[in-house]
Amino acid sequence: MIILPAIDLKDGAVVRLYKGSFDTVHQVATDPVTVARAFQEAGATWIHMVDLDGARDGVRRNAQLVQAVATLGLQVELGGGIRSMEDLKAVFALGVTRAVIGSAAVSNPELVAQAIATYGADRIAVGIDARDGKVKTAGWEVDSGLDYLDFARQMERLGVKIIIFTDIETDGMLSGPSFGRLQQLQKAVSCQLIASGGVSCNQDIVDLERMGVYGAIIGKAYYAGAIDLAQAVKDGGAQC
Template sequence: MIILPAIDIKDGNCVRLKKGDFGTVHKVSENPFETAKSFKAAGAEWMHMVDLDGAKTGQRPNRELILKLIKESGLNVEIGGGIRDMDCVRDYLENGAARVILGSAALENKEFVKQAVAEYGDRIAVGIDAKDRKVATKGWLNTSNVDFIDFAKEIEQLNVKYIIFTDISCDGMLTGPNFALLKELQNAVSCNIIASGGIRDIDNISELCKMGVYGAICGKSIYSGTLDLKEAVKIGGLQK
């Protein structure tokens, strides 16, 4: 299982939120470059990044910082937040990103997803963020009427190979991921599932490994010290 330590960028800073609430934003690192360096030193080979400003507004004010982080980190980086058209997809993938994450745009524009997958294949992931089972969009500010399982099945039909699933109620809370919803998602589709939100400690990592999910995104647990990244990478095993 791949361990993906996370960096969320807002206003150029490395931050974390609780349950996606922008009112809870707090800086967790003075220097995102040093943070990425520490991830690599701990043995991580991947990094998950989100442009929170992009997710909220569709603009990408942190683009230059993100591209520099991708270039200098020495890690495989998956990036999401504000990727609403093919120009954004190409910009990130042709400037060093290993994978891009489509979120709001994937729900609103299936043709965009088809085009992205046709052009870049398994370098395209879709983020499914659920609030009371319903898919949330626009940086989690809006909630649709679409059930997350129904959406996942639609995404699978578009040949998307990677789904990043977050139960918003768990995100940033260090209460553990929603194992029940993750299992339901695993049973519903054949996509590679990356678990995100709520991971607290090495026991959570071990449980996710047993479930056979493809990856686990760890953010607040690393910054707060409840999870040792080096140990998590070791437990996760082979990086891909």
Template sequence: MILLPAIDLIDGECVRLIQGDYNTARRVAEDAVETARSFREAGAQWLHVVDLNGAKAAKPVNAKLMMRILKETGLWLEVGGGIRDMETIRAYLENGISRVILGTAAVSHPELVVSAVKRYGERIAVGIDARDGMVAQNGWTETSSIDPLNLARRMERVGVKYLIFTDISRDGTLSGPNLSMLKQLQNGVSCRIIASGGISSLKDISDLAGLNLYGAICGKSIYAGTLDLKDAVTLCGQMEREGSTV
């Protein structure tokens, strides 16, 4: 299982939210590029970056900073937030971003997902963000009537290979991931599942790896000091060598 430390951006600053509420935004690091470098030094190879301004504005806002992080750290980046058209997808992927995340577009413009997957294949991921058991959209400000597993199966049918599942009620709370829903997704579709929301400790990392998930996104736990990224990377390596994970 790979670990993806997270950087969420508002107005160019690294912030964390609690349960997706923008009113809870709190700066957690002084400099996004230096923070990403520290993740690289701890052994991370991937970085999960979300443009929170973009998620609300429905267009990229912090794209220039994301490209700086890419160029100055050498990390593989998956990015999300405000990606609602093919031109934005093209701009990110053709300038070195490894993977883009479509969230709201998967619900409101599924034809974009189809077109993007046909053109870019495995470099397209879909974010499935759930609140009270239903998929949320538009920067988590709206809740739909769509079940996460049903959306996952729809995405699987159109060729999506990577799904990022976030339980919004747990995001930023350090209360542990939603193992039940993650297990349903892991068993219900062939896509590679990345867990997000609630991860707080090495035990959580072990539990997620035990589900044979592809990856886990760690945000607040790193900034709050409840999870040492270097130790988590080491644990994942050990479990992989022992055959406990894919």
């Protein structure tokens, strides 16, 4: 299971949110490159980055920082504001390994199909962010009304192989991942699943690895000092 420590960017700084609310944004570091180096030193080979400015209003403002992190040799998975083929071309030009399509997958499923046809399923992930089982978009501020399992099945039919699932109720809360909803997803689709939100300790990583999920994103737990990232990488196994 790959471990993806997270860097959320807003206005050029590393920030965290509680349950995705922009009213709770708080800075946890000033230099994302320094943070990324620390991840790398702990053994991480992947990093999950989110451009929160892009996620909220569709305008990505942190491209230079993303590119700087990519030059370290880490494999960067980037989401936030990716809503067109032009956006995909731009982020891949920064050195990004995998692009995450979130809101646009709901509003424009054809973009997902076109992206996979152009770049391959290994380089495209779909982010499914849900509250009470309903998919949220636009930085988690808009309720699409879609059931997360039905939406996952729709994405799989389009050729999606990688799904990043976030249960918004657990995000930033250090309350543990949403194991139940992840298990439901495992039954609904055969896609590789990346668990996002709620990881609180090293035991959560052990439990997710035993579930057989493809990856786990670590955010708040790292910045709060609640998890040993190097141990999490070891517990995850091969980081390929």
